[in-house]
Amino acid sequence: MGGEYGDGGSPVPSGAAARSVSGCSPWPPCSRWPRRVAARLPWVRRMVGHREHEAHISAWTMLFTEHPGATVLVGVVLDDGSYVTGTLLSFSRMREDVADREITLRAPIGYRAPGERTLTELPDVGAAAISARTITLLTVSYLRE
Incomplete structure (x- = not known):
């Protein structure tokens, strides 16, 4: 299984094997997850400055x-x-x-x-x-x- 090494020293799969169901690579962590967490937790929203879409x-x-x-x-x-x-x-x-x-x-x-x-x-x-x-x-x- 080809891949690069992450912080834990274990191989991280690359290419198609690394894609999750949402199409986002699990390594490095998906850039969408902080926004998803912020949208659900008010205290995180305040910390990261989350703002709902105007619509x-x-x-x-x-x-x-x-x-x-x-x-x-x-x-x-x-x-x-x-x-x-x-x-x-x-x-x-x-x-x-x-x-x-x-x-x-x-x-x-x-x-x-x-x-x-x-x-x-x-x-x-x-x-x-x-x-x-x-x-x-x-x-x-x-x-x-």
């Missing part, structure tokens, strides 16, 4: 997780023309972009009423929940800490 995640997930570790500032224009801004607290992680989901913002919460030009910070408001059903425009900024 499998929502637009919100793409926007809100674009820069890990950054503070995400969100501004939304609502269907009545009002504007709300704040720091992202949480968001629905549903895979589909549906109207029955929400984002939550934490203080300071800014509000501009429809037709007004002045943004006012809402006193004594610690957080706000906004339904996707009412959002017509969503903007995101990232602040590095």
